[in-house]
Amino acid sequence: MTKPKEVTIYDLARKLNVSIATVSRALKDDPVVSKKTKKKIFDLAEEMGYRYNHFARNLREQRTYTIGVIVPRLNSYFMSTVIAGIESVANNEGYTLIISQSSETAGKEITNAKTMFNNRVDGMLVSLAYDTDDISHFDQFIKKNIPLIFFDRVTDHPECTSVLIDNRKSAYEATSHLIAQGCRHIVHITATPKRNVYIDRLAGYKQALADHQLPFDEKYLLINNLSQEAGVQAAATILQMNPLPDAVFAANDNCAVGCMMALKKAGIRIPADIAFVGFNNDPVSTVIEPNLTTINYPGYKMGEMAAASLINHLNGVNSIDATNTILLRSELIIRASSQKIISDSE
């Protein structure tokens, strides 16, 4: 029941008749300590089951070697892939992650930010919630010079780097692809245009329409929370439209899938009657029938890039300040859900 006493550098020093300074230096492999002494110290540390006390160091160094991560949700394929990328880099560099989810609400995001701040993270990686309006809860970090990097769901901030894809271009490609398939009445389902990803995808959609002399019709713009259920509701709305649209471009795969299922149930043929394009390349896109055309983008890489930038900055290797935005490549993956014209055999 009683806790076994921890071994400290004092214990090691006493046993070997050296000073704690020497032990401390030896343990961090300082070249100033002789090889012989180092070996003795390493061996004894091993033998006595010494373990490093981060808190003593943190207290002294005023650093924590901890990175705070706030994501909208963990249970999306994309986000957990990003986190895997972040983790691989962070682990490698000796940083620990504190991960929390905002559950898409600004309130939880604010709470999480406060927790991170009080835990004195050395840096922050953030992807914003749907409904976050102002980002003043991140000012505390800026004020204390704690670097902050946004990824995917970013915001324009003079002091922060962003890691993301070109959402505008991707949406442009998706929409153009539908137009090339002969679609003229294209619905766009997206979330409240607070987040860059939705603003930009909408812009890309509009641009594609404009470039092909198609009018933008407000009625074809459906705003919801992009959940699968929201997709089902969107289907109901679509079924009321007259004329029926001939394509849907949804800002994520989940919502597209919900919508497709509901439309199919209503007797709509996909892609013959309505073609579909989603966004994210979620695994579900290859389960739904017909398989969903979507935009693929590198989540793992995005996590790696964000973490690497942050850590480089923390280590003073290169400053974040110079870089404002890191854009990653994305691509349109064409599957059956959008192919009205069968061009190449599969």
Added chain:
Amino acid sequence: MTKPKEVTIYDLARKLNVSIATVSRALKDDPVVSKKTKKKIFDLAEEMGYRYNHFARNLREQRTYTIGVIVPRLNSYFMSTVIAGIESVANNEGYTLIISQSSETAGKEITNAKTMFNNRVDGMLVSLAYDTDDISHFDQFIKKNIPLIFFDRVTDHPECTSVLIDNRKSAYEATSHLIAQGCRHIVHITATPKRNVYIDRLAGYKQALADHQLPFDEKYLLINNLSQEAGVQAAATILQMNPLPDAVFAANDNCAVGCMMALKKAGIRIPADIAFVGFNNDPVSTVIEPNLTTINYPGYKMGEMAAASLINHLNGVNSIDATNTILLRSELIIRASSQKIISDSE
């Protein structure tokens, strides 16, 4: 560029002409400090932007208020739901989480355990990787009296509590359901029987067969890693079988889905030719056609229970030692993929 100096209790004490002891006590709302003094201190702390230094406390108290979480993967719907449950409880109780994934490999799990240990977590919540054989990497926690709770993928350990469902019973129900539908040649797809979840599901499957006078046929037992791709390969194996089986009970939904898709492509009708039951109630189970019959179990609740037990134990409220296992309820959700006999209309 220079870091603004942090405000400490010494600064507060100096400004108010009280001792640091009084400030420290006031800040933790110790009743021994007078209300007037407390108020003064709280107000000044607020005004000066004081923030609590966890590291000083941790160093002194030899606690970290941190819980380590190791899961096989984050990007599964089930696991991220569990984590959401853990997080809600931990946050509420003032604990911080360190989350990491083993990526289903023992090697990574060992590394993660070491990291957690060196970060001096107060307690551990673990769900084991596929291929973890021995769990000696958790001995270090036991030895230091750091409580350890397993959830879902558990192991029998005299010192540890487990939180899970009755996998045997669930698998028994699933299999019995298939038998009730008239199936006689039931394939079971599962993972290496190292983890309780797979051992128990297999046992439940066998038991159901035995109770209905059906023979257990080794050929009908397919072992793989339960990924979607593995499901596709399983389909190829199934197609070689003679006679063709009339049902598949897969130990997770993902694999079932992969298998179903491949079989459908080969012209097999589901459930007419082969009925399907999965496990987990992953969202994908309602996307696949026909919708997948599966076992639903409460991930969020499981996370809550595991975290609550651990924290109660840490706070000395109730000892873990007494409780060895916490079983949660699970249920069979019948959908189209297994209904050969249409009993009730939908």
Added chain:
DNA sequence: AAAAACAATGTAATCGGTTACATTGATGCA
């Protein structure tokens, strides 16, 4: 051979809290 240079190690202050024990002043009671 004395001085300078250097390698190896030691001393002691510091980080910011917690808390056992000590002190102070006010109140209660005989």
Added chain:
DNA sequence: TGCATCAATGTAACCGATTACATTGTTTTT
């Protein structure tokens, strides 16, 4: 009035590292 009691606050040791600066002994230089 004098002593016990108690509420409120203070003093100082402690947690375990880091590191600037000091010290020691050895080697190189002239």
